[in-house]
Amino acid sequence: MKSFLARLGESIIVILVVLVLNFFLFRIMPGDPLTGIVDPRFSPEAKQQLAAQWGLDRPMSEQFFVYAREMLSFRFGLSMMSGTPVWDELKNRVPNTVALLLPALILSAALGIATGVHAALHRGSGSERLVMLGGAVSFSFPSFFVQLLLLMCFSYLWPIFPLRGTTSVPPPEGFAALTDYIWHLALPLFSLVILGFGGFALYIRNMMVKAMGEDYILMARARGLPFRRVVWNHAFRGILPPVLTILLLSLPGVVSGAVITETVFSMNGVGRFLLEATNSHDYPAAGAAFFLLALLTVGCNLLADICYVLVDPRVRREGARE
Amino acid sequence: MTTANETKRSITLSDISVTYYGRASEVRAVRNCSLSVGKGDVVGLVGESGSGKSSILMAIPRLLPVGTKVTGSVMCDGEELTGMSERELNVRRWRRVALVPQGAMNSFTPHLSIERHITEALEHHLGISRTAGRARAAELMDIVDLQRGILTRYPHELSGGQKQRAALAVALACDPDFLLADEPTTALDVITQKEVLQTITRIVRERDMGLLLVTHDLPLAAGVCDTLLVMKDGCMVESGPAGDVAANPKHPYTKTLIEAIRYMETESSS
Amino acid sequence: MKNYISPVILAALVALAILGPGAFGLPDGTTAPPYSKPAWLDSSIASKVTIGVKSDISRGHVGASSNLEWDYSPPARVSITGTLDEGRLEWITPERAYLLADSPGELDLDARDIPFKKSLGISPFADMSKSLFPSRGTYKLSLAGGGDVVMTIEGGRWGILGTDHRGRDVTSLFIRGIRISLIVGIAATLIATILGVSLGLLSGYVGGLADSVIMRGVDVLLSIPTLPILMVLSGVWGKGLWNLVFILSIFSWMGTTRTIRAMTLTLRDASWVEGLRALGAKRSYIIFRHLVPEALPLLLANVALGVPGAILAEAGISFLGLSDPRLPSWGRMLHEAHTYGAFTSGAWWTILPAGLGISIICLVFMDIGRKLEELADPRLARAASIEARAEAGK
Numbered sequence: 004m005k006s007f008l009a010r011l012g013e014s015i016i017v018i019l020v021v022l023v024l025n026f027f028l029f030r031i032m033p034g035d036p037l038t039g040i041v042d043p044r045f046s047p048e049a050k051q052q053l054a055a056q057w058g059l060d061r062p063m064s065e066q067f068f069v070y071a072r073e074m075l076s077f078r079f080g081l082s083m084m085s086g087t088p089v090w091d092e093l094k095n096r097v098p099n100t101v102a103l104l105l106p107a108l109i110l111s112a113a114l115g116i117a118t119g120v121h122a123a124l125h126r127g128s129g130s131e132r133l134v135m136l137g138g139a140v141s142f143s144f145p146s147f148f149v150q151l152l153l154l155m156c157f158s159y160l161w162p163i164f165p166l167r168g169t170t171s172v173p174p175p176e177g178f179a180a181l182t183d184y185i186w187h188l189a190l191p192l193f194s195l196v197i198l199g200f201g202g203f204a205l206y207i208r209n210m211m212v213k214a215m216g217e218d219y220i221l222m223a224r225a226r227g228l229p230f231r232r233v234v235w236n237h238a239f240r241g242i243l244p245p246v247l248t249i250l251l252l253s254l255p256g257v258v259s260g261a262v263i264t265e266t267v268f269s270m271n272g273v274g275r276f277l278l279e280a281t282n283s284h285d286y287p288a289a290g291a292a293f294f295l296l297a298l299l300t301v302g303c304n305l306l307a308d309i310c311y312v313l314v315d316p317r318v319r320r321e322g323a324r325e
Numbered sequence: 326m327t328t329a330n331e332t333k334r335s336i337t338l339s340d341i342s343v344t345y346y347g348r349a350s351e352v353r354a355v356r357n358c359s360l361s362v363g364k365g366d367v368v369g370l371v372g373e374s375g376s377g378k379s380s381i382l383m384a385i386p387r388l389l390p391v392g393t394k395v396t397g398s399v400m401c402d403g404e405e406l407t408g409m410s411e412r413e414l415n416v417r418r419w420r421r422v423a424l425v426p427q428g429a430m431n432s433f434t435p436h437l438s439i440e441r442h443i444t445e446a447l448e449h450h451l452g453i454s455r456t457a458g459r460a461r462a463a464e465l466m467d468i469v470d471l472q473r474g475i476l477t478r479y480p481h482e483l484s485g486g487q488k489q490r491a492a493l494a495v496a497l498a499c500d501p502d503f504l505l506a507d508e509p510t511t512a513l514d515v516i517t518q519k520e521v522l523q524t525i526t527r528i529v530r531e532r533d534m535g536l537l538l539v540t541h542d543l544p545l546a547a548g549v550c551d552t553l554l555v556m557k558d559g560c561m562v563e564s565g566p567a568g569d570v571a572a573n574p575k576h577p578y579t580k581t582l583i584e585a586i587r588y589m590e591t592e593s594s595s
Numbered sequence: 596m597k598n599y600i601s602p603v604i605l606a607a608l609v610a611l612a613i614l615g616p617g618a619f620g621l622p623d624g625t626t627a628p629p630y631s632k633p634a635w636l637d638s639s640i641a642s643k644v645t646i647g648v649k650s651d652i653s654r655g656h657v658g659a660s661s662n663l664e665w666d667y668s669p670p671a672r673v674s675i676t677g678t679l680d681e682g683r684l685e686w687i688t689p690e691r692a693y694l695l696a697d698s699p700g701e702l703d704l705d706a707r708d709i710p711f712k713k714s715l716g717i718s719p720f721a722d723m724s725k726s727l728f729p730s731r732g733t734y735k736l737s738l739a740g741g742g743d744v745v746m747t748i749e750g751g752r753w754g755i756l757g758t759d760h761r762g763r764d765v766t767s768l769f770i771r772g773i774r775i776s777l778i779v780g781i782a783a784t785l786i787a788t789i790l791g792v793s794l795g796l797l798s799g800y801v802g803g804l805a806d807s808v809i810m811r812g813v814d815v816l817l818s819i820p821t822l823p824i825l826m827v828l829s830g831v832w833g834k835g836l837w838n839l840v841f842i843l844s845i846f847s848w849m850g851t852t853r854t855i856r857a858m859t860l861t862l863r864d865a866s867w868v869e870g871l872r873a874l875g876a877k878r879s880y881i882i883f884r885h886l887v888p889e890a891l892p893l894l895l896a897n898v899a900l901g902v903p904g905a906i907l908a909e910a911g912i913s914f915l916g917l918s919d920p921r922l923p924s925w926g927r928m929l930h931e932a933h934t935y936g937a938f939t940s941g942a943w944w945t946i947l948p949a950g951l952g953i954s955i956i957c958l959v960f961m962d963i964g965r966k967l968e969e970l971a972d973p974r975l976a977r978a979a980s981i982e983a984r985a986e987a988g989k
Contacts, residue, residue, distance in 0.1 A: 028828065145926075148949075158938070258820040262822055266915055281830040293827060
């Protein structure tokens with residue numbers, strides 16, 4: 004419990020740091036936040052009025068509190084481009100990003116575990132080569148390059164998947180809407196799995212090779228337990244805590260990947276919203292998207308922590324004692 | 326098989342050789358050894374480390390590393406184990422032959438409670454449900470002189486002596502005919518060593534099981550075993566009734582083994 | 596042999612980066628029609644052909660003509676330049692003749708000019724080069740009168756790797772991209788390493804408040820998605836090469852700090868360090884004469900393993916279009932290919948070289964890093980190097 008509370012405190016610190024970073028990035032940096040949208044020909048009065056609209060004429064400390072309130076209440080203020088509340092634009096995009104990232108993470112972890120364990124048990128086999136290749140792709144191929152290639156192969160040369168978008172235009176009705184959504188999601192999801200599983204697999208393979216050499220595995224075999232049970236309930240279950248750590252460490256990367264993936268496939272998500280907002284110097288919008296992505300990471304981290312506590316009896320017991 | 330084999334249950338190894346293959350070398354750890362442990366027998370297998378005694382022991386349930394070559398025959402209750410598939414062997418492991426591991430080994434799966442180690446074996450071999458298995462696990466704790474509270478603990482929460490007794494409890498779970506004990510007391514202090522060993526032999530005798538005790542400590546083995554076998558460099562060099570071998574060793578190697586242990590004991594007690 | 600592949604590739608890339616595209620006579624800027632195919636790819640497409648006619652009336656010439664054997668599909672671009680003193684300029688195809696010009700003056704005609712198309716009686720929306728080159732056969736540019744005219748026919752084939760959407764030579768862009776990748780990758784990692792080592796030493800050797808502040812900072816930075824921050828920063832701080840290097844380096848020192856801190860902690864308590872202290876050695880002396888040299892080989896490996904991360908991050912930012920458009924980096928090439936419809940033109944040559952370039956340079960650094968790591972510490976477990984790679988891959 005204590006370790007979990009400590010992690011909770013850490014998460015809150017991360018969120019606070021993100022808040023402060025966000026605030027100062029946009030306000031202390033050279034240039035007026037308004038330069039992006041204010042035409043030089045604007046009269047000083049008009050500029051003043053605009054500054055007042057976004058609260059930029061107040062003292063810095065007051066601005067910070069207004070800003071923090073807006074962020075933490077999920078209102079995020081007004082977009083400088085459209086003048087509408089940022090949340091109105093964001094709220095439709097959050098589910099799209101989650102629908103992309105969560106299955107991608109789960110599938111690549113599952114595939115990574117399956118191939119990694121198989122490779123560890125069958126040294127020198129095809130699956131071991133697959134794991135090595137997947138690892139190389141994960142660590143040295145830029146994601147957007149792999150995605151561009153996939154897009155070229157499966158949307159242009161052999162067009163079985165759509166070239167862009169989250170839904171067809173106009174979106175179909177009823178059940179067809181769901182299949183249409185999945186059809187649009189398939190290639191980006193596939194690309195993330197291809198890019199993500201190799202890292203996990205390589206890591207899991209190495210840990211499994213080590214775990215299978217442990218004394219307690221020999222003893223589990225001596226007890227006449229079926230090999231499957233020895234592999235999964237004894238060896239794999241033993242490396243689950245470090246596997247979760249790796250999963251946890253990869254989360255920021257996965258979220259970063261959303262920006263690129265959504266851009267390559269022109270998907271309507273938080274990541275591309277951030278890119279568009281950054282490109283148009285729409286600071287409240289960019290700040291909000293960044294904050295949401297950070298929040299997503301922190302949330303997933305906490306979730307992984309809870310799993311960690313559930314999975315490792317040593318951590319669990321220490322918690323129970325205190 | 327003959328009826329004689331069935332009435333007298335035993336593990337019989339004949340003409341066993343074990344060869345390990347390294348990257349460029351091969352090591353014959355055991356050379357043409359034979360031995361037999363009958364039900365009710367307590368047999369000690371003694372030798373210094375590297376003499377091949379553990380290799381013989383692990384060759385019985387066939388748990389040597391992949392790629393190790395074993396020749397000769399391993400008979401268990403009249404069945405030839407050498408040619409059996411892994412699946413057939415799994416049925417016999419632990420039900421017929423259970424292992425009490427080396428004290429220094431981390432022989433427990435770290436994330437499973439002691440109780441789970443026992444119930445898992447019961448579930449798999451005897452089809453006893455997890456809840457029914459708990460009662461049996463508690464009985465086993467009584468048998469090995471451990472508090473029942475130990476059951477819910479995890480391996481890292483146990484002391485060395487507790488671990489060794491718990492390992493014995495796990496070994497007894499399916500009521501096997503034979504126990505193979507590989508240096509069961511090595512990592513323990515002298516007093517605990519004696520206690521644990523006494524518990525093992527007491528249980529073996531009470532239940533009329535067979536015990537093959539592998540150790541480097543000849544006097545210790547002589548104190549509890551009926552028969553002693555002495556191994557050197559992969560070969561059996563001497564065998565006979567325990568008292569005889571200890572009191573009146575024939576082979577010079579046996580003499581040095583006894584002297585070495587005596588020397589160590591006087592050193593540690595002085 | 597296998598041991599030399601990576602260094603040789605790296606040396607070749609460095610040589611290419613230093614020499615630059617100019618050394619191979621490769622042009623900068625627009626040189627051929629957009630999305631021209633690589634010259635070796637499709638022999639049914641012509642590369643650049645010029646034919647000219649010249650007739651000087653003052654010397655008594657009455658005309659000139661010039662034949663062209665055309666054995667290709669219609670060209671991508673046709674232009675006619677020069678002067679017509681008097682008479683008619685005709686283009687005779689195997690099927691019919693076109694009157695290109697008949698009034699004296701400077702000529703600057705292009706197959707894309709609508710007035711020109713109209714004067715030839717071709718629909719303004721039709722592809723004129725298809726009308727001018729309807730089939731294979733013998734064509735003739737004929738001048739009856741005086742003048743000096745050159746016809747340039749560009750077939751849509753260019754160089755080793757074709758051209759991009761602006762008609763720039765992809766080979767030339769590729770070579771210039773090497774330079775950006777190497778500079779950004781190595782400079783950012785070096786700065787990050789210096790930062791990481793200093794903070795790691797501070798954290799490990801001084802301990803106390805400095806240690807907890809630095810390690811908290813590491814934890815926080817490691818759990819924030821970096822790419823969004825990098826995006827925002829490069830949007831706010833400007834897009835120059837060195838801005839990018841600086842931004843990348845302040846977000847990639849954390850791994851080094853952790854390693855150095857752990858190392859310092861083990862070394863701090865080592866008996867020989869205690870001995871030095873007992874002999875009255877100053878803290879700075881111990882750090883710079885003993886701890887740093889001890890850590891140096893591993894640090895070199897760390898730099899090599901960190902480079903791919905920086906290169907990938909730079910490529911990502913450029914791919915998102917957040918880099919300086921004047922810097923021809925590989926990420927930028929992919930950005931432009933994605934934005935300006937390389938797919939719909941089937942122009943794979945604008946995608947593959949840049950993408951493979953990034954991948955190869957990353958693999959090379961990774962390989963060199965692993966070798967250095969083994970040299971630095973032969974006992975090093977494989978698992979550790981894999982963690983390092985996981986770190987670099989983020």
